[in-house]
Amino acid sequence: MHKSNRAKKTRFIAVTSGKGGVGKSTISSNLAYILASAGVKVGIFDADIGLANLDVMLNVSVKKNILHLLKGEARLEDILIRVMENLVLIPGESGEEILNYSDSAIFAQFMKEAEVLNDLDVLIIDTGAGISKNTQLFLQAADDVIIVTVPDPAAITDAYATVKVAARERNDMWMLLNQVANEQEALSIFERIQRVALANIRDDLDLQFLGKINADQKVSNAVKRRALFAQTYPASIPSSDIRAIARELVKKLERQVYVKPKESGLAGLMKRLKEQF
Template identity: 65%
Template sequence: MIGNQAQKLEELVASNSNNKSKKTRFIAITSGKGGVGKSTISSNLAYVLSQSGLNVGIFDADIGLANLDVMFNVKIKKNILHVLKGEATVSDILIPITRNLILIPGESGDEILKYSDMALFERFMEEAQVLDKLDVMIIDTGAGIGEHIQMFLNAADDVIVVTVPDPAAITDAYATIKTIATLREDVSMIMNQVKSQKEADGVFGKIKKVAMANIGSNLNLDLIGKINSDAKVSTSVKQRALFCAEHSSSQPYKDIEAIASKISSKLERNMLVKANESGLSGLFKRLIEHF
């Protein structure tokens, strides 16, 4: 039933792909366990990317624990599930954060397609074209390795695993990487709340050594960046403010900026592609392929 529905939806997406637009790079940010700063990093990274002039969307795909509204200090009334159920339009749920940054409140997992009958999904795909000009979409997934999380990790261009230098967090991060390695060969990491680059390199080195020995040499595991521990970060979170907006001279800001710079260098900017490779409709096209 789901397979047949997915095939019909895929054909529908293809029929809506004549328009040309930018190709959106989808970046999934995940973690082995909660409390390592994943959503804080996602929101601040999206903000810094938007400040560089890129058009950025951030999709809250943390089922049951969506909290990007808290990070951005905004109120959410409806999310993407309401759109699929016909209770709202895409434009209704979009929340502008800055001139180049849009928050997309979302649900993930099987519920996305549960309400996707052909008529509703066709309207959704047409409305979703409002986001086809996005350069990058950050997907803030839930922690762990659940099936609905794997779906987003498989659909993304880049997957970034966040961890902190804590034994339990490192163990969970490795378990996450091991699962992701069954889906793809390339995984990046961010070492959060470290004292220095040396500590970040040391922790990453240990994880990579174990991964190479147990997962295999086909895995391309790299350290995309680190973020220094700083009380300003936790203070900003408590105040529902982005630390990158409040403390632009801090080391964590410089660390996020360095990560953003690496991501920007990967973007195929100004490249025109079919609309089914861009924006929110492009993401759903990829998700549908896994049903």
């Protein structure tokens, strides 16, 4: 990626789903790995409030997480975990105590120290599944939204519901089909959702097909081993699929808009989020 004299702007990509169990966190972590391997500076924020699990997927040890930051027991730089070169994790909290902080206090606390992350090219926000208020805030504030679903009737229905909620605040979002037999199946499902959404939600909806990931036992094997499938099975079809998705995102990265310095980085995201309250 070419450096320019413009203000640095971190690209915020929210990855979400209508229901759990569709591989959202697996996709987030493998996408982060592929981008980082290609030299992109990536942060991945485990924003699945109460159900955080990216530390397990990335096989790293967490001593302090987002809850410690909110309680004033750690600074943002203290909780960052360097997973590999070009990749840092902002660990979430999997307990119930963090639910007490599910309001503007979370974002206000972030904003105090957010400049620590301003040198990132991309921040992937792994949101919770469903359409909770917290998830909606991230979908509104992100530059890009990726909705993950699988070829299951319930998951497809929930993905449509997510599109409907997100469309209240934005008209652009991407859809990724996971665990499909082939690209034909993925496109068939996507086109059905797109057609219904354009007819019933808003006719200016810019819902785009981002890509697909084939169903493959190697993916679940990697998850069980607390490993990334893109790293463990680089020659597999799912790894080829996630690389193709990463290439699409890099194209978007290269078309970033100019921003004022004070709006750059995580501080810019948190400012946008706080404005939602």
